[in-house]
Amino acid sequence: MGPSRKATTSDPSSSKQPSNTPHKxxxxxxxxxxxxxxxxxSNALPGVQKIKAALRQTRRLLAKDNLAADVxxxxxxxxxxxxxxxxxxxxxxxxxxMATRYHKIKFFERQKVSRRLNQTxxxxxxEDVGAKERKELEARLxxxxxxxxxxxxxxxxxxYISLFPPEVRQAKAGQSAAEAAREAKEKSDTDKxxxxxxxxxxxxxxxxxxxxxxxxxxxxxxxxAARASKATSSMETQPARPKEEKKSKAKPKAAGIADDDxxxxxxxxxxxxxxxxxxxxxxxxxxxxxRSDEDVDxxxx
Numbered sequence: 001m002g003p004s005r006k007a008t009t010s011d012p013s014s015s016k017q018p019s020n021t022p023h024k025x026x027x028x029x030x031x032x033x034x035x036x037x038x039x040x041x042s043n044a045l046p047g048v049q050k051i052k053a054a055l056r057q058t059r060r061l062l063a064k065d066n067l068a069a070d071v072x073x074x075x076x077x078x079x080x081x082x083x084x085x086x087x088x089x090x091x092x093x094x095x096x097x098m099a100t101r102y103h104k105i106k107f108f109e110r111q112k113v114s115r116r117l118n119q120t121x122x123x124x125x126x127e128d129v130g131a132k133e134r135k136e137l138e139a140r141l142x143x144x145x146x147x148x149x150x151x152x153x154x155x156x157x158x159x160y161i162s163l164f165p166p167e168v169r170q171a172k173a174g175q176s177a178a179e180a181a182r183e184a185k186e187k188s189d190t191d192k193x194x195x196x197x198x199x200x201x202x203x204x205x206x207x208x209x210x211x212x213x214x215x216x217x218x219x220x221x222x223x224x225a226a227r228a229s230k231a232t233s234s235m236e237t238q239p240a241r242p243k244e245e246k247k248s249k250a251k252p253k254a255a256g257i258a259d260d261d262x263x264x265x266x267x268x269x270x271x272x273x274x275x276x277x278x279x280x281x282x283x284x285x286x287x288x289x290x291r292s293d294e295d296v297d298x299x300x301x
Contacts, residue, residue, distance in 0.1 A: 146201055147198075
């Protein structure tokens with residue numbers, strides 16, 4: 001009787017075969033942080049009230065009689081630094097106030113000057129323009145560029161003087177001659193200041209401090225601001241991640257268990273064991289048939 005092979009059983013604890021059904025991990029949206037604003041002089045400095053409080057404390061410290069010499073020197077340096085910071089902070093606050101107050105009038109005047117400038121450039125680009133007219137258009141274009149620089153680079157701490165004042169006021173009914181004269185004088189002073197600032201702008205343009213094509217720089221700044229606002233709005237409209245929603249891992253189904261190598265390996269081994277048993281039975285039957293033939297031969301002898 002031939003040796004029978006024993007079916008080897010696999011140890012479930014030692015099997016490290018991967019499953020055919022991969023577990024899908026839930027992907028959660030990643031939120032991008034808002035970019036931090038670039039540090040500027042106004043953002044880096046503390047508020048005016050905080051600087052004034054620090055100045056008061058520093059002056060109280062200097063008022064003491066029994067103060068060490070090295071401490072007094074350091075405190076005096078700190079006092080000078082705080083005074084400079086206070087001047088910068090007050091200037092920055094004044095600039096913000098003026099920018100907020102005259103934002104609307106500057107916007108409308110910038111639109112008006114830009115429209116006139118584009119119209120003049122289109123007329124110059126046309127071919128049916130005489131030499132005399134072209135010269136007048138070029139002079140007008142230069143003046144409009146001066147006006148645009150006037151709006152864009154007006155002194156930030158001064159009261160804005162409009163480029164397009166209302167019509168000359170007439171003396172109203174019941175208005176005294178002194179009041180009418182005072183209004184005329186104020187208007188003349190305003191016109192004088194406006195022309196002085198325009199002359200300063202023209203001088204800066206001739207020196208190369210300001211561009212002779214401010215409309216190009218304005219378009220670049222507007223496109224950059226539009227891209228920045230679009231990126232900010234897209235980050236703000238991104239859906240927030242729900243806190244309570246938690247996706248559990250997918251459990252393997254019945255069909256997945258049948259296809260698993262770990263559970264399918266036992267069936268294969270059972271089939272191998274049955275085949276071994278059949279082979280052993282066939283071997284035993286063959287051996288029994290051989291012995292019966294020998295017995296017949298011995299009887300014949």
